[in-house]
Amino acid sequence: MAVNPDNYGLRLFVRYLVLCLIALIFIFPLVFMINSSFKPDSQLLADTSSLRAFLPVGDISLNNYFGAFRRAPVGLFVLNSVLVTGATVLLSLLICSLAAFSFAFLRWKGRDVLLSVVIATLIIPFETIAIPLLLLVSKLPWIGLDGLHWGWLNSYRVQIIPWIADGLTIFLFVQYFKALPGELIEASRVEGASWWQVYYRVVMPLSGPVLATAAILKFLIMYNQYLWPLIVVQQESYRPVMVGLGYFFQLNVAWGEVMAYLTLITVPVLTFYLLLQRAFIASIASTGVKG
Amino acid sequence: MAEVSLKGVKKSFGRVEIIKGVDIHINDGEFVVFVGPSGCGKSTLLRMIAGLEDITEGILEIGGRVVNQLQPKQRGVAMVFQNYAIFPHMTVRENIAFGLTIAGASRQEKQQKVAEAARILQMEHLLDRRPSQLSGGQRQRVAIGRAITRKPAVFLFDEPLSNLDAALRMDMRMEIGRLRRQLGTTMIYVTHDQVEAMTLADRIVVLKDGQVMQIGAPMELYHEPANRFVAGFLGAPSMNFLNVDVLDLDGEVAMVGNQSLEPIRVATRRRAFRKGGKAILGVRPQYLRPVQSGKGLLHGIVAHAERLGSETVVDLTLRDNCELIAAFNEDKVFQPGDAMELTFDTPLAHLFPDELQTH
């Protein structure tokens, strides 16, 4: 369709139409999930052949939710995931930004080589190092309240520590730091700031957008952890949400309860996203904006 | 307050030597300006004094103390940057107080010193704004405010006014001059702008390719340039250089001339020339005056004229096809193609050796 270049209103309309369609494509699975979580299995399966799948019609009840709670300790799993994810995100922001600060601003021997090694780790899929990493963490020491013991399996730390530092997050920070005006860093040095003061008084306050981006990426990775906790956590008390999904795929799959469980575990994700939404959008938009 | 002294200072980036052995002594309270063409190493030299670049070789002393190995904060210097470098996430007040905050000053002390800086720079009404709400000139004022609150021993400026428009640049130039008289602190100032250099400096350091060409008071450099580079660098329009033949040598005086220049006698100023050899005669455009036909020293044809109101700049082609610029401080009309004869006071001309011939 040829659009008159002067016809601003029509162009705007078409643009919004396209955006709405794309938004719908993304939102339909969510609508399906939430609506299905209120339906008994027989109706849920029957509805999938019609548009009723996206509508809250028929035999609506909270039974699936009660069922989900009977079948699995949903609250515990969500708590575990939120704890592990929250701790990893916070530690990752701190550790990776410090590492990137050093790569971007300090001068030391081997810096550039090490940075390329860090970036090169991006191409290694986690599956290839999962088993060696498992062997490693099963033998590492730990000093807890009850003294020294060996092996990290069945704990929160085994789910957190290996995931704190990663090449992508460090790379994101390095790129952002290098784009900050160098004169700002130099000015604060001349004004007497130590490197540590430069970090928390100047660089961090200007890093809102990259902090939001890094936090969201890490959050998604951590909240969706499956393979790693599956192999390092056998005790139910440390199990995260995605591994918990296995409770619903036994002999007879209870689809309604699966949908109820999925709906419940989506709540923290949406909350987190809504909290950081403004910062996240700002981070996407900030590429061309300077203070 | 402090004196600054550079002794045999060199700087290399990798294998490239950028600063090739610089000796400068700056007295306490002196205002020294570094000038030179782009890329000659002015900023690098300034940043070495600030402690932002390390010194490859040589000694840097501030206040009689060798500071080569000291961090910027230990050197007692403050620096104002070309792009202002004020912190966008802080208010003007916080920006000005930054150095004091870092040093752990009390709230009372900060308040008092910020108020003082704001008064000196006349920006009391801007203190609660963010940098994004300020004009370029105001931002630079904030940067200067930040520099003066800590009472540094030495101020460093790296082209602080080059991002401002012409009118504002003049205001700020005068302001820096006033500030300088008020504070009496040693200042080192890098600029491209000749007017800034001439009006602000006690002494000017002319740099070229990482080497000092000449150090001296502005008028000393203008009237007694040590070499052809300095002669051509200072003054606008820049000095004319004519290739001339040395016709005769008599102690301190040489007789020179060429196809378009009548023979004249010029002081050699202890430079070595050879009778029958070549030399270069430097004459500032402002020293040239038009005269009646038959009385001139130089003969040319007007190629182009620019009327600036207070001044007329004429571009001439001489008999030997060389170009010559003349600047007359009156408004006059010249037609391209007009023949013209010019004269000048020969004591004002400079004779330089012809570099191509000496080696």
Ligand SMILES: Nc1ncnc2c1ncn2[C@@H]1O[C@H](COP(=O)(O)OP(=O)(O)OP(=O)(O)O)[C@@H](O)[C@H]1O
């Ligand atoms: N970090 C660096 N690494 C390598 N070369 C550099 C570095 N910084 C500066 N240089 C080089 O050193 C030379 C001098 O640079 P400098 O910035 O001191 O010039 P300048 O006199 O300030 O020029 P301008 O008037 O354009 O500001 C330039 O040739 C530049 O390319």
Ligand SMILES: [Mg+2]
């Ligand atoms: Mg420079």
